[in-house]
Amino acid sequence: METALVSNIQKFSLDDGPGIRTTVFFKGCNLSCAWCHNPECISRFPTLQFIADACTGCRHCQSLCPQGVHLFKGKEHLLQRQLCEACGACCQGCLSDALVLNGKHYTRKQLLSIIMQDQDYYQDTGGGVTVSGGEPMLQADFIAGLLASCKKEGISTAVDTAGNVPFSEYEKVLPWTDFFLYDIKAFSRDIHRKYTGCDNSRIQANLRQLKEHGATVYVRIPVIPGVNDSMEEQTHIADFLKQVQPDKIELLPYHSYGTGKYSSFGLPYRLTGLQPPPQETMENILTLFLAWKLPAVIS
Ligand code: SF4
Ligand code: SF4
Incomplete structure (x- = not known):
């Protein structure tokens, strides 16, 4: 029976879309972002x-x-x-x-039964299920089946993605996904390559295509001091997003909460000592996005 490797199932999550949600973190990612706060999800193995x-x-x-x-x-x-x-x-x-x-293998049926345990909370709060990771879209066939089952049970569905898979993978989940949480980490190719290990042209193209296919997309921008917090870089991002017209933009200030996990998994952390951006920086970026008439908030 088909299974997927799951790192963690977080119930009562408030950070992965509206309402109370169950977030399923799948293992395996094809980026390696320097600030990743789920480093245990990068490997596709236990x-x-x-x-x-x-x-x-x-x-x-x-x-x-x-x-x-x-x-x-x-x-x-x-x-x-x-x-x-x-x-x-x-x-x-x-x-x-x-x-x-x-890392534990689950069938779709097993995951669905865990997700359904909190159905009353979803209905009361406008919540649902979010598949995250890692990059859940690396297992698009499994995810599509899971989300289809959730939809049949009346559960709202979301996909949290970094955007770096062929668009054909998104076509598999589109019919069963109420909205996407879509990370935009940098506009500049050099910054993106340096801090995520990967080019961003496919990520940008996929975001355009998702909107062209009528998907609801909430863009999330992690604001990382010294990486993408300059007004020049954020202006490039705003210009790009103005063309794409996402449904919402969340500016997420860098935090170091996940850094302790790195040593426990034997992984190096590249941004040791980095502090969160000052509130003034966040507000300046928000002002910039609002000036571009983009639906941005600081989260
Ligand atoms: S370290 Fe633990 S998990 Fe790894 S091979 Fe040894 S017993 Fe098995
Ligand atoms: S040495 Fe430490 S890690 Fe190993 S079994 Fe004892 S308590 Fe656990």
Whole structure:
């Protein structure tokens, strides 16, 4: 039976569209944004998380691991992650919950039954389900089937996407998607390449096409100090969005909440020490967008 690898299912989410929502975070992404706050979703494979503060140093994991991943130097617990085959044995054996295997396979039926548990809340608040990640559109066939089932149950549906897949993938989900949350990270090709590892021409073209197909699209712009917060860059974005006419634009100030996760997954964080943009910067950008008569808000 077809399954998809899910990192996390967040119930009562208030950040991924209107009302109370269930957000399903799928694993796998084809961008690597320097400020990503879901680094556990980048890999399309199950990923070992080690919460060092919870580790008592009992070394039980070392005896359970068939790959020799866990090493101890005095009190220091080191992981040779490149050897890990994600069998989960050490996670099951750790009594301190210091080891977690992130990523679980679900069928559509299993996900639908979890999503439906909160149907009353969706109806009362105008909420629903949001598929996110990672890049959920890398699994468009699975997502299309899931969203179609949700629609049949009367549940509102949203797709949170970074836009970097062939447009044919969007055509699969369009009939079952009430709205898209669509990230625009930079207009300048160089900035986009430097901070996400990828060119943005397909992302821009897909956004145009989604609007041409009549989709409802809420654009989200993360405002990252020193990356895309200059008035010049934001003017380019505003000019582009004026042509596309999204239904709403959310300006999201950078925050560092997800950075602690990086070390627990053995990943480097490229923006260490970066502070959120001053409120004045956010308001200047908002003023710019409003001057272009764009439906922007600071979120
Ligand atoms: S089993 Fe858990 S608590 Fe014990 S050493 Fe391994 S990670 Fe630490
Ligand atoms: S998940 Fe399996 S292979 Fe990976 S560290 Fe744990 S026991 Fe070893």
